[in-house]
Amino acid sequence: MSSPFINKVQRRNKNLDIKPRFLAWTNNNKNKVFYIMKQNGRKSNSIEKALKLILSFQTHQPVWGVRELGAKTGFSPATVQRILQTLKRYGFVAQDMDTRQYRLGNIYFSLLHVLQSSLPISRTALPFMKQLAGSTAETVHLNIVDGTERICIESIESMQTLKASMPIGSRSPLYAGASSKCLLAFSTSDFIESYLDTITLKALTPHTITDPQALELELKEIKTNGYATSLGEHNPGLGAISAPVINHEGIQLGAISLAIPEIRYREQAHREVCLKETLRIVNTCSEMMGRQASASPNGYPEVI
Amino acid sequence: MSSPFINKVQRRNKNLDIKPRFLAWTNNNKNKVFYIMKQNGRKSNSIEKALKLILSFQTHQPVWGVRELGAKTGFSPATVQRILQTLKRYGFVAQDMDTRQYRLGNIYFSLLHVLQSSLPISRTALPFMKQLAGSTAETVHLNIVDGTERICIESIESMQTLKASMPIGSRSPLYAGASSKCLLAFSTSDFIESYLDTITLKALTPHTITDPQALELELKEIKTNGYATSLGEHNPGLGAISAPVINHEGIQLGAISLAIPEIRYREQAHREVCLKETLRIVNTCSEMMGRQASASPNGYPEVI
């Protein structure tokens, strides 16, 4: 059996950023390990604990030790250990054989596959997105609303050397960027209203719209035009064009977008081609989703 | 509030395929709803129940009702209901507002993003895979070993009309197909031995290798050649070329593969170009992983 220990270099890379509050879980009493007391009122049941542990794995720290994770979440090492072993048994986390530390398990590759099959728009839109990628040579991505955020659920990256990256799972608030604004503009008026009431517009870049009235005006324009554009509202140097996929009931299912580096976005001819092609693809896709709903009751399109 | 009911058409689409065993969970006694008694010996704790519920959502049935899922898993509707509500609160499942039924939540898009960041090979290989996609115009995919299966963790689909599809999350046993055989051939000899001892070779297509000795011989050839090929071993009509990415310690990190429709795979000139390009890319990628391991201690490559 291998060692449960990690070396000095690895340990140095860990900056917990945890303020000492209560001494806990060390065998000696010379205050070195601390944990943060749970602050949100509700006590977690065991399933919630397991889910919180899963959600602790993030891009900036994808690997955790047991005690370290206990310190972060406020659960005892014994509890963290037991839950992680259960999660490991089902593939939700994996354990490094050498360091004995944990990372997310490979099950999420499979679950993504299932998830995409339960979102009909993903299947329907993909072939059209490929057409769009072919005719514009830019990064094409598909977005949906998730709570108060945009989330990218499909992405075809441009083959060019200078290209925009838009990985699956990337998120942004609904007020910044063409895709976000497009999703918001074509939501129900109830949703827009409650969104604008609750949200505060933080500037993510110098070009983010921060004036609520300017945003409201822009949303109306987007709805009139049938598409949204942006330049550097969410990512500096990144331009975008986005248009909605609408089903037969007039409900927005998602937005297909192009992410274009500023240098090419500023070429008017290229921008016009991109816009024209995007609108053509989105209209075809909307027609597919419209037809499908009446023709096939189980939610999948009948391919002709 | 919307209705907890689903319509006739939707209900007709459900074929539970459950054999009656014990009558349960219906308010009248006219035996219509049944459930399967848990058969595997170990009793589940609540977290295991939650994970089993998550894993019940599959491609062939991505949407479930509470009682239906209770019948499938052997848990009472009250339990299923409570767990699903917890999972919903954290985004692990989502509930359709109209039908009140459940599907997987959008959290998995984000978790995939995190997972890919904890597998350095994914980041390193992607740009090289794009080069390969450009020079061969075929579908390129990246695979790793997960338990006793191959799993696809990155995929760049060909732009051609006739192309092979290989979605992220798709799996196959380690004895069928070029990618699988390549992963197996370059595993440790201990792993190969125990794998060959435990597994039975089922024919997935007429071309699947079912003779253990033939497989063993093929694995040795693959290790000698440095690459694997296959035609229709896992999917009829699908050819493939696969080669391993190896780090500085000689450990295999994954396999980069081309999936090629049979009609193009049979063209010798094209096949040779594909093979040559694959080997070139894989070698560059292995060099990257080798350099990275000694240069950067935190597991990410230093980009030049």
Added chain:
DNA sequence: GAACAATGTTTTATAATATGAAACAATTTT
């Protein structure tokens, strides 16, 4: 239109299980 049957959901007494402190074994650091 009336009776019936199916659905998601809530309640509640009870049985089952999750919990944290302490100890353990292995290893690195001092």
Added chain:
DNA sequence: AAAATTGTTTCATATTATAAAACATTGTTC
């Protein structure tokens, strides 16, 4: 050589998960 840190296991106890029944709502049947 001693101290400190790690993942892991044990165990009495207190918390929590459980299933049956009931509820509210809607689809189906005759």
